[in-house]
Amino acid sequence: MNFVFKTNLLLFLVLSTPIKLLAQKKSIDKPRILISTDIGGTDPDDNQSMIHLLMYANEFQIEGLVSTSFQTGTTKNIFEMIDLYEKDLPKLKLHAPNLPSPEDLRAVTKQGTTKEAPFKGYRNSSIGSDWIIKCARKQSDQPLWVLVWGGIEDVAQALHDAPEIEDKIRVYWIGGPNKKWGANAYAYIAENHPNLWIIENNATYRGWFMDSESPKDLKANAFFENHIKNVGHMGTDFRNYYEGRIKMGDTPSLAYVMNGNPDDPTTESWGGEFVKINHSSRTIFEGKSTIADTVKAYGIQEWRFRGPELDIPKDSVCFTMEISNQVWPGYYIGNGIYATRYSSKKPETASYKTSSAIPELNGHTGQYVSIKPWPGKKDKDDYDLGSNWFGDRPDEDLFLKDQQGAKTISKHREMFLMDWAKRWEWLQN
Structure with missing residues (x-):
């Protein structure tokens, strides 16, 4: 087949493909994500991260919003955030018409476990863990990114109940204090699923909100005052969490698949840079x-x-x-x-x-x-771990105080915050 014929054939196929199918392919190319969140618990930073997620929701295929809280959080807390998003949606859609409908987001909101795993590392299936399995089993050329903002219990339960999904998911876990509460579930995964593809972010995430090296206008309080305060319904609500001071310690998981090469955690991204580890x-x-x-x-x-x-x-x-x-x-x-x-x-x-x-x-x-x-x-x-387990960079020059790897995120602070500021501008008119 000569070059001219192949070129003409390709042009014919493109021109003859229905616009609807092209749009579907573009949608399919968006990363598939499922969020597991402890929103409504003792740390309100998940509310901040949920607002950030909803403002960028057109960039992803959101397949699940799973509530996994061991305190007072339930799906009710997720629905409350979707309600705010719905009120701001008309203005947001003027700039991002492909933002998902509130109905679609509510349909994928599921209740996960409300209890820590016992010593064996798993308990009983939940609606949330079953939903992880269902999403992971979908026929797709892409992996399912499971972004864990709290306990990793529902992931451990899903792997226990359907071990074959191990190679269909990629996990980015905000560990640290969540690992402290979820030590049993973590131990189960590390011992029984060492070949899981996972980024275990125990300290790097702190570079998102440790702003000691930031200029004054990008510090946590200043950013709220300059870009979020009283802007739309979500901006008005934002003050209820840390009085508007930016924390959003779970947002690096989302930022990781937003900017950079998510297939290679050892390269730079807004969500951090990591190193492959062979043991935990x-x-x-x-x-x-x-x-x-x-x-x-x-x-x-x-x-x-x-x-x-x-x-x-x-x-x-x-x-x-x-x-x-x-x-x-x-x-x-x-x-x-x-x-x-x-x-x-x-x-x-x-x-x-x-x-x-x-x-x-x-x-x-x-x-x-x-x-x-x-x-x-x-x-x-x-x-002992397999070849797809990644952790915080141990280099001394990448620590922020005693937080390992945090500078791999803080170095991008101006870029990711100012990108977000543009979206807040959409709500100002």
Whole structure:
């Protein structure tokens, strides 16, 4: 087939393709995303991130908005944000006519789990975890990007219930404090699905809101005053979260697929730059730990205590461990062994104390020191990972204070904030 004939044939095919089909192909090329959010919980930054998502919704195929909160959050909190979006939509559509309808967004809003995973790492399926499976199983040339803004429990449940979806999804998880609360679900994934494609962002995300290096007009309070304050219904609502001060710690997951090459996490993007890791740090204490015990920040810490062999189901809660004024459940894992997991959200020195009606488990005290960088040198207890697991850059010059890799996001602050400012201008007229 000569060049002229091929060229004419290609031109004929393009001209003869219905406009509707071309539009559909353009839509299909948009990244497929599913958000798992703990909106409505104790940290209102998810509300800020949801407003940002809705203002950029024309850039994606939004296949799911899953509520996964262990406090008070439910789908009601997502619907409230969609209601605000609906009021601002007429002005937004003048500039972005392909923004999704509020009805379509409500249709993909699903309730996920409302409980942390027990020691085994999964519990029962939820509407949200089933929705992840359904979306992942769709016939598509693209992966499903699962952007996790809170606990990773629904992802762990979906992988447990349908392990074949492992190679159909790509996960970007805002870890750190979420890993602390979701240590059991994380442990399940790391141990049973080490080949999952995942960006584990434990500290890099903080570059989105740590504005110590920003010029005055781009600092968190100034940006609100200059671009968001009283602009549209979403801008008016924005003040309700941190009095308008920009945090949006989950937004880097969205920004990652917005700008850069999402197929390669080792390259620059608005959502950070990451390094491939082949292990995830874990330390198992057989009994107490002391101030002499050093662990990796963001790693999994697991304490195991011996007690009576009871005729009770595994994963029964039999003791609690208080760390830094927060209380964590401890479980019976069988054969007279009781255990709890924890993950420090930053480098720290901390103390713990156990409480239980079982004498052998009551009153244990100890300490530990967590250090940077993560995951550090490989140790015997670490989880072995496959070739598609990525973590925060460990380079010292990329830290913001003690936050690993944060400068890989903060360096783009002017670009991503001013791009967002243009969208706020759409609502000013």
